[in-house]
Amino acid sequence: MALTELETRRVAKALDELVSRKRPPAHLRDQLDFQWSLEGQSVYLIEIRRLMDGERHERPFAKATWVRTQKVWKIYWQRADLKWHSYEPVATVQSIHGFCTAVEDDPYGCFWG
Secondary structure (H helix, E strand, O other): OOOOHHHHHHHHHHHHHHHHHHOOOHHHOOOEEEEEEEEOOEEEEEEEEEOOOOOEEEEEEEEEEEEOOOOEEEEEEEOOOOOEEEOOOOOEEOOHHHHHHHHHHOOOOOOOO
């Protein structure tokens, strides 16, 4: 089941704030930038890079899925095998702000290297 309109607005506000804090300076955004997307009950943080041939490459690197029955967000990261794996330091959080905090803190370096 997709998120409600109120939940969608909360998600958008929290992720807009996270992306604005993590984006590179304006003069570098043509080469590297971040954005987010919402698909059903999952949100994705996406890295956008300009490749050497000028092609634009988008790669999701963090994912949170809302599990309404448990009232938690499950956090995932994408490994080199391109599969989503549960994020061990913080597998679930109660709010989208908890997801943003976990991604920003990133003690294992899974999201930001």
